[in-house]
Amino acid sequence: MKPSTSTPDTQPWFPLEERPICCVPKPFIEVEQLSLHYGQTRAFHDVTLAINQGCITALVGPSGCGKTSFLSSLNRLTDLIPGCRLSGRIRLDGLDVLAPQTDVIHLRRRVGMIFQKPNPFPLSIRKNLEFPLREHGLRDRERLSSTIETGLRDVGLWDEVKDRLDSPALALSGGQQQRLCIARALVLSPDVLLMDEPCSALDPLSSGVVEDLIVGLRGRYTVLIVTHNLAQARRIADYAALFWVQNGAGELIEAGTAKQIFENSREPLTAAYVSGMRG
Amino acid sequence: MVNTLERHRDGREWLASTLVWIAAALVTATFCWLLGDILWHGLSHISWTFLTAPPQNAGREGGIGPILVSTALILGVCLGVSVPIGVGTAILLAEFTTDANLFGRLTRRSLDVLSGVPSIVLGLFGNAFFCKTLGLGFSILSGGLTLACMVLPVLIRSTEEGFRAVPTGYRLSAAALGLSRTTTLVHLLLPAAVPGLLVGLVLGVGRAMAETAALIFTSGYVDRMPESLLDSGRALSLHIFDLSMNVPGGDANAYASALVLVVLLFAINGTASWLAGHWLHRRIVTI
Numbered sequence: 001m002k003p004s005t006s007t008p009d010t011q012p013w014f015p016l017e018e019r020p021i022c023c024v025p026k027p028f029i030e031v032e033q034l035s036l037h038y039g040q041t042r043a044f045h046d047v048t049l050a051i052n053q054g055c056i057t058a059l060v061g062p063s064g065c066g067k068t069s070f071l072s073s074l075n076r077l078t079d080l081i082p083g084c085r086l087s088g089r090i091r092l093d094g095l096d097v098l099a100p101q102t103d104v105i106h107l108r109r110r111v112g113m114i115f116q117k118p119n120p121f122p123l124s125i126r127k128n129l130e131f132p133l134r135e136h137g138l139r140d141r142e143r144l145s146s147t148i149e150t151g152l153r154d155v156g157l158w159d160e161v162k163d164r165l166d167s168p169a170l171a172l173s174g175g176q177q178q179r180l181c182i183a184r185a186l187v188l189s190p191d192v193l194l195m196d197e198p199c200s201a202l203d204p205l206s207s208g209v210v211e212d213l214i215v216g217l218r219g220r221y222t223v224l225i226v227t228h229n230l231a232q233a234r235r236i237a238d239y240a241a242l243f244w245v246q247n248g249a250g251e252l253i254e255a256g257t258a259k260q261i262f263e264n265s266r267e268p269l270t271a272a273y274v275s276g277m278r279g
Numbered sequence: 280m281v282n283t284l285e286r287h288r289d290g291r292e293w294l295a296s297t298l299v300w301i302a303a304a305l306v307t308a309t310f311c312w313l314l315g316d317i318l319w320h321g322l323s324h325i326s327w328t329f330l331t332a333p334p335q336n337a338g339r340e341g342g343i344g345p346i347l348v349s350t351a352l353i354l355g356v357c358l359g360v361s362v363p364i365g366v367g368t369a370i371l372l373a374e375f376t377t378d379a380n381l382f383g384r385l386t387r388r389s390l391d392v393l394s395g396v397p398s399i400v401l402g403l404f405g406n407a408f409f410c411k412t413l414g415l416g417f418s419i420l421s422g423g424l425t426l427a428c429m430v431l432p433v434l435i436r437s438t439e440e441g442f443r444a445v446p447t448g449y450r451l452s453a454a455a456l457g458l459s460r461t462t463t464l465v466h467l468l469l470p471a472a473v474p475g476l477l478v479g480l481v482l483g484v485g486r487a488m489a490e491t492a493a494l495i496f497t498s499g500y501v502d503r504m505p506e507s508l509l510d511s512g513r514a515l516s517l518h519i520f521d522l523s524m525n526v527p528g529g530d531a532n533a534y535a536s537a538l539v540l541v542v543l544l545f546a547i548n549g550t551a552s553w554l555a556g557h558w559l560h561r562r563i564v565t566i
Contacts, residue, residue, distance in 0.1 A: 115451065
């Protein structure tokens, strides 16, 4: 297991109660009885979960238990999948996410998403950030370049790429590409960042860099991260939620503070999973 | 025992590779023979005068100037009509309909049928519809429109494949960034799908340039310099057909015209693959 480098409070296997509480717990996203069907297949059902503002919440569980589907329903990316139906309620800072009149473009600007596989556009590094910014109405050249610089500095990429902003983004390494994707989401100044296994396609070293970056986002953004790496969840999460497949559909088994889930769980399944006995 | 087995295996290997080599050699030899024949008989007649002068004495003498102009105009009409319609339909099929969608399935099926229609049938259709019903007469416009009907299926299917080859990740990440569907289409998907479009264009233009049957009934035989799109004009392939079939003593000019046609096809093919390889790549990276 690789040691985390930046802040002392993210060292692995530290006693969880020593971590400072990142904020006054205040629900930012409230999910009530959310279910999702792909045609006849249920992906997950009856999930009720509150996600606190400014904290890192980790979603853990085995593959196919609906974690990624749950994540994509929060920015309504599931709309893109034909035959996909959502029922239940999601409130994001008072906004009814699932209401038909909700402006998804505006919603997705507030809720950024990072995917498992880094997916920069086949454009230059600069254009990757400039293109979404321009689309959202920022056209002033000076402000564009300063926003781009801030975005790249936020993810620690500026010094690595400042001399080759116009070279193709696809020529960057995997870890750099993933950080570019995070920067691309951050420059739109979202409130929420959804991360779908952001480190799993990266080598251990780049994975560590990206993980430190995520820890640095605590307090400024509400972060939801899906991860299969329990050690990582333990290192970075303030809250955790365990999903599991039951009766052919994903279900939320238990949610709570990281300390509760990892050390003092109520459900035997959670205890078995986090101790490595199941899953 | 072991030796027998090995000999048997070696024999089979030898047979298989020989058959494959013979097949490949046959294809190459046919092409070389064809090209060599055209070059041998045609090259000596090629000159600047031949390319620019009007034909005389039913094409036995003179050049192919007006015919080249007519061919270019027919091709221009064909592409001007088929590219916008083709790209539009391909976008609809690839981005806005699912595989289960009835309308999409119907469109795809009709395109497959359309691409199998013999060109002579399309020629008769073009004559009945464009020349007579729409009253365009024997004209470059009728010919170009008929060719567009012929080129559309291959253009649409190949452009659609181009769109489908774009990784889903682009669409997802663009949507997750709050980019509208139109923006995603114009700035990300279209540039990425252009190689598919180019392949379709090359196949389509190749088919259109070589087409004879569909043009006999639509753009006509007249070998004068066309003055407008409503004039009749003789396409290059039709000129070759006429010289070799109907005009005794026209063989030499038929060969020379065939050579011009082949060179044009090579040039179009080469330009398209050069575009796909260099210019597009640079454009996608730096727009």
